[in-house]
Amino acid sequence: MTHYIFEGIIFVLGFLGTYFMIPLFKSMLVNGNIIRPNYKKEMIPVGMGIVFLPMLIINSIIVIYFMWGIIGAMDTVGLVCLLLFVFSIMCMFFAGALDDLIGNRDVSGLKGHFKSLFKGELTTGGFKALFGGFVGLVVSVCLSSSIVEIIVNTLVIALSTNLMNLFDLRPGRAIKAYLVIIIPIFFTLTGYIQILPLLILPNVLAYFNTDLKARAMMGDTGSNVLGMSIGVLMAFGYDIKVRACWLVFLILMHLITEKFSLTKIIEKNRVLKFIDNLGR
Template sequence: MNNYILYIVLFLVGLIGTYAIIPLFKNLLINSNVVRPNYKKDMIPVSMGIVFLPMIIINSIILIYFTKDPRNLLYVFVFIFGMISMFFAGILDDIIGNRDVSGLKGHFKSLFKGNLTTGGFKAVFGGFIGILISLSISKSIPNIIINTLIIALSTNLMNLLDLRPGRAIKVYLVIIISIFVTLTGYIKVLPLLILPNVLAYFNFDLKAKAMMGDTGSNVLGISIGILMVFGYSFNIRIIWLVFLILIHLLTEKYSLTKIIENNKILNFIDKLGR
C-alpha cells in the first residue's frame, strides 16, 4: 500500500473509531463510579485515557499487516509495549492513588521512608520500562542512560501539564505533530497509532466532560519519549533531555499553573476553547 494511503487509513480509523467508543467508555467509568472532582470540584469520569487503547491496537494490526520488512516490526511492538505498560501504571494511579504526596521528589522521599505510593511505583516502573526500551535499540551505555531518562521524563511531562482541561493535549499535539513532520523512514508512521485517537478525544477533555487521568497522560508522554529515542540524533536528544530536566526542576519549586496564569500569552492559549 502507498505510504500516504496508509497514513490516511490509519488516521481515519483512529479518529472515527475513537470518537465512536468514547460514549461507551464514559458510561462504563460513570457506572463503575470511577469519577473524581476536577479543578472546579465537578464530579466527572477519570481514566478516560482508556479510549486511546482500542484503536492503538486496531491500527497496529493494520500497520503490521502492511509491514513487509520484519526488522520494522521491532519498532511497532516496542512502541505498543511502552504505551500499554504505562497505561496500566496510570490506571493504577488513577484508581487507587493517594493524592497526599505529589511530585517526583515527594514520591521518592516517601519510597525511601518505606512507604510505596502509586506515583512512586509509576516512576520506578517507568524507569525500568525506559531501560528495557533503550536496550532494545542500543547497547551503548551513554545512549542507554540518555534514552532511559528521555523516556521516563517525557512520560512524566504530560502528568505535569494535565492539571487543567485541554492543557496537556494542546502541548502534546504541538510536539507530536512536529515529530510526525520531522521524522523520516518507517517510524514516521508510528505517531498515527495515537495522534488521531487524541484528536477524537480532545474536545471532551477541553470542555471538562471527562479527565484522561494518568491513564491517558502516561500514554501520551511515553509515546513522545519513544519516538524521540527512535528517530533523532544524539544532539537533538540531548537538547530535549536538557529541556525535560529544566521543566522538572522548575515544577518542583514553582506551580506551573501559576506561571501560566501570570503570563498573558500562555494564559490565553491555556484557556482557548474551554
C-alpha cells in the same frame, strides 16, 4: 502516493473509531463509579485515557498485517520498533490506570513520591515513576548501541512520560502541550517509524474536545501514555545531540515545576494564558 493513502486511512480509522467509543467508555467509568473531582470540584469520570487503547491495538494490527505481511514495506527493525512502541504504551496504560483507581493525592511530584519511598512507603506515583523508568530501560537496551545511549534514552523516555503529568492540571492543557510536541515529531520523523505517531495521534484528537470541555479527565491513564509515546519516538527517531537537548529541557522543566506552580506561571503570562483557556 500509496503510502500517504495508507497513512490517511490509519488516521481516519483511529479518529472515527475513538470518537464513537467515547460514550461507551464514559458510561463504563460512570457506572463503575470511577469519578473524581476536577479542579472546579465537579465530579466527572477519570481515566478516560483508556479510550486511546482500542484503536491503538486495531491500527497496530492493520499496520503489521499490510506493511509487514502483505506489501513488505516494513523491515524487521521497523516491526521491532512498532512492537516496542505498543509495549511501552500498554505498560503505561496499566501504571496510569492503577494511579487513577487507587492513587493517593496527598503526595505529589517526583520528589514527594521518592521521599515516601525512602521512608518505606510505596505510593502509586512512586510505582509509576519506577515502572516507567524500567520500561524505558527495556526499550533503551533494545535500541541503543552504547552505555551512554542507554542512559540518555532511558532518561528521555522516563522524564517525557512524566512531562505530560506536569501539564495535566486543567482541561485540555496536556493535550495542547502534546500536540505542540508530537506534530513536529511526526513531520520530522523519517522511514518506517513515521507511521508510529498515527497509532495514537488521531485517537487523542478525537477525545480532545471531551477533555477540553471538562466532560471527563483522561487522568494518568492518558497523560502517561502521551508522555511515553513522545519519549519513545524521540529515542527512536533522532540522533544523540537532539536527544541530549531534549533531555536538558526535560530536566529543567522538572526542576522548575518542583519549585514553582506551572499553573501560576501560565496565568502570569498573557500569551500562555490565552492558549491555555482557548476552547474551554
